[in-house]
Amino acid sequence: MPFPRLAVAVIGDEIGPSLSEMISFCVENDVHRLDMRTVEGKNLLGMTLDEVGAIARTLRDADIKVPTFVSPVLKWPATGKAAADAKVDFAFDPSLCPTGDPLVHAFDVATVLGASKLRVFSHLRYPGYKPADLEAAVDRLLDLAREADVAVEMENEPVCNIGSVSELAQFFAHFPDAPEHLRPLVDIGNSWNMGKPPSDDEIAALAPRVDLIHLKDRDFKARRTVPLGDGGVPWAEELKRLLNGVRGPEVVASMETHCPQDGRNATARSVAALRRIAGEIGVEIV
Numbered sequence: 001m002p003f004p005r006l007a008v009a010v011i012g013d014e015i016g017p018s019l020s021e022m023i024s025f026c027v028e029n030d031v032h033r034l035d036m037r038t039v040e041g042k043n044l045l046g047m048t049l050d051e052v053g054a055i056a057r058t059l060r061d062a063d064i065k066v067p068t069f070v071s072p073v074l075k076w077p078a079t080g081k082a083a084a085d086a087k088v089d090f091a092f093d094p095s096l097c098p099t100g101d102p103l104v105h106a107f108d109v110a111t112v113l114g115a116s117k118l119r120v121f122s123h124l125r126y127p128g129y130k131p132a133d134l135e136a137a138v139d140r141l142l143d144l145a146r147e148a149d150v151a152v153e154m155e156n157e158p159v160c161n162i163g164s165v166s167e168l169a170q171f172f173a174h175f176p177d178a179p180e181h182l183r184p185l186v187d188i189g190n191s192w193n194m195g196k197p198p199s200d201d202e203i204a205a206l207a208p209r210v211d212l213i214h215l216k217d218r219d220f221k222a223r224r225t226v227p228l229g230d231g232g233v234p235w236a237e238e239l240k241r242l243l244n245g246v247r248g249p250e251v252v253a254s255m256e257t258h259c260p261q262d263g264r265n266a267t268a269r270s271v272a273a274l275r276r277i278a279g280e281i282g283v284e285i286v
Helices: 019-029 049-061 102-113 131-148 165-174 188-193 200-209 235-243 260-281
Strands: 005-011 068-073 117-120 151-155 182-187 212-215 217-219 224-226 250-255
Touching: 005 019, 005 260, 019 049, 019 260, 049 102, 068 102, 068 250, 102 117, 102 131, 131 151, 131 165, 131 182, 151 165, 165 182, 165 188, 165 200, 182 188, 182 200, 188 212, 188 217, 200 235, 235 260, 250 260
Parallel strands: 005 250, 068 117, 117 151, 151 182, 182 212, 212 250
Antiparallel strands: 217 224
């Protein structure tokens, strides 16, 4: 049975801050999808829908699709919980949302972008967290997801309560009957970075729901993120075991390079590496 194909995307601000830089990168590297997070350093969740609309029109004119609004939803402290003191990349203060409800606004932003997926988190990590803590938030997100017909993609992020793939599997085990609108955004690189490579059982439990992954690599000795293929994450093996359990025909493979010192070049190298690895393991790239 063939593997599902990989639809290559790049998180736009991993290339550079401006929309023009993102678009020129896509032209140069034959990439047709941008997952959007910030433009000129401002998160789209903090923009008005008119501002987002202007971005969406520019991307459509360039024939670039947006699979995912890579939002910072719930990447902030839970009410009444003191978050651990840790550096938070792309942190967001929900009070900066231009409307009174950042969750509603997030789905509106996704709709304006034409994105079918919305990335969410699990609040900044705090002591005593358990998956049941997220039940009310998940219920509300799913109500909005059904209305907008946008999938909620829960990502594992080290600074959040769901940091590793293991914790992501525990979350989905708590919601065994969750509808198709709730999906795991598996970030294998994040899990390796925590010193917690995913087990076969964890990957097998999550894979049937997977339609989006993030890719990055890590030089464990130097303790820094590096272009895909230059680090210690065994990406060929990881992709094979994940894709072997995916039920759908396609997975969006979104490059989250995390090499800000040389973002554009590192992302170009990462895209080229993904294409090479996919060819080696017999996966179609689109």
